[in-house]
Amino acid sequence: MARPQPARRRARGGGGSALDRAASALAGLLSAVNDPANRAAQLTTAEVLLAVEAVLCLLIIRRVPYTEIDWVAYMQEVGGYLEGERDYAKLRGDTGPLVYPAGFVYLFAALQRVTGGSVETAQYIFAALYLATQAAAMALYIRAASLPPWSLALLCASRRLHSIFVLRLFNDCWAMLVAFLATLALQGRRWVLSVVLYSAAVSIKMNVLLMAPGVLAVLIKYATPRDILGGAALGVALQAALGAPFLAAHPRSYVVRAFEFSRVFTYKWSVNWQLLPEPAFLSRQLALALLYLHLRLLWSLAQKSWLRAEGGLWPALRRLLAGGPPPPAPDTSRARRGRAGGAADARKGGTRSDERFADAVLFIVFSSNFAGIAASRTIHYQFYSWYFHTLPFLLLRAPLPRAAALAVLGGVELVYNVYPPRAWASALLLAMHGTVLLATFWHSGPPVPAAAGTPAAGAHTAAGTISHTAGAGEEEAAAAADPGAQRRRRRSRAAVG
Secondary structure: OOOHHHHHHHHHHHHHHHHHHHHHHHHHHHHHHOOOOOHHHHHHHHHHHHHHHHHHHHHHHHHOOOOOOOHHHHHHHHHHHHOOOOOHHHOEEOOEEOOOOHHHHHHHHHHHHHHOOOHHHHHHHHHHHHHHHHHHHHHHHHHHOOOOHHHHHHHHOOHHHHHHHHHOOOOHHHHHHHHHHHHHHHHOOOHHHHHHHHHHHHOOOHHHHHHHHHHHHHHHHHOOHHHHHHHHHHHHHHHHHHHHHHHHHOHHHHHHHHOOOOOOOOHHHOOOOOOOOHHHHHOHHHHHHHHHHHHHHHHHHHHHHHOHHHOOHHHHHHHHHOOOOOOOOOOOHHHHHHHHHHHHHHHHOOOHHHHHHHHHHHHHHHHHHHHHHHOOOOOOHHHHHHHHHHHHHHHHOOOOOHHHHHHHHHHHHHHHOOOOOOHHHHHHHHHHHHHHHHHHHOOOOOOOOOOOOEOOOEOOOHHHHHHHHHHHHHHHHHHHHOHHHHHHHHHHHHHHO
16 A cells, blocks of 8 residues: 555656756746847747737737828829829828928839728738838847847837837838848948938938938948948939939929928927927027037947047048958858857857947947937927837947836837827936937947957958957967967967067
8 A cells, every 4th residue: 555655756756857847948948038149049039029910910900990190191192193293392182292202202102003092901011011120120139139039029019119000001111111121231231232222211201311320430430432432322323213203394392392301390299399388399499409419419429439449530531531441351250269169159140240240230320310319309109110129229238227228118108109299298208318318328238349450360340350359368268278278379479470
């Protein structure tokens, strides 16, 4: 009768082993989603999130009522173009005259042909656009490898962003997708392609120009004069080609309407300045003060962060005009780390030097964009799509307590879900924007790497420079652990000398 007891003990032991295995699996999962360099975990997280987002978008379309704001006006504006009108001053909709460049006209004319003006059909197209934009934003984060995989979930956590894409059908959404694709090209050192894509994004909506100072800083820092001139020439040529039918017929009308920088937005829809009386909001003094703030922020970022490694803007320009950085050198950091280190890199993703470069590019472009947002004279609800995806990167990259960073994200989201705009919400938004600015100037990442190489190895790009530095550090550590190796290195250097 005593024999069943050991069996029960074995059963309990088996249960304990299963519990241990479950705990071990959970610990492994938590470790993976907290490791910024774990490329497999990043990709798996992105795939799961996009699948959930696809289902959520379908549910929103079927369950949440659509709200008409600009779609009908868009269809009316491009309707005149489809009927043969080429005078921009005569292209109008219920919300007023057409004020976007020609890329918008061709894009929404195509949507008019595909949808026949049907809102429901357009919603499914915009749902696909939303998923593509999310995928592009996640790809930017994954390439940078500076935030853990769980941070990708924050890109899916906005109620207002879903509304902007699927329930409002704003043209801002298309501009941001193309801008993110351009930034991916910039991370991939496809200089000319990136500039052309940024130009295409501007042709849909000019808010993408807020990224232009950062893009220029990246090009000055890493590209050659030939790359910059080639990209600029093709970008301008694209704008001329898109505007050609309108420029040929009524050039002044097109330039004034499509690129109107003096337009003043309606006060009642301003999310960020409701705490001011309307006369102050419309005043020239506020406009000039915000312009000064914008330029000052850009100058400070360029001098203290973006181009700090080069000594500032003017030394960076002198270096560029003297010839610029050479083409990228092969990355040898994996070979220096040895076979085990190379295997770890292959499992986790790209080399650390590539990731640091991608992180630097993303920081420069995102911080440039946010500087313009922080100094905006007005922000409407749909403008949230201009910078929502940049906020987790700028906040979590800084040495803020994680709870504080998440609180700022929640505060900004709260403001954009308050309708109509309120004075207290504007004050909260300004405070949250101020916190993001502090985080941007106080980012915790390594200094934005310079493009100059080391004399001993010849000229390198930022990737090669970082790899050389990393390899030198590893060699010093190995030498400290092995005095014999240190003596051999000294004899080798003497022989070379």
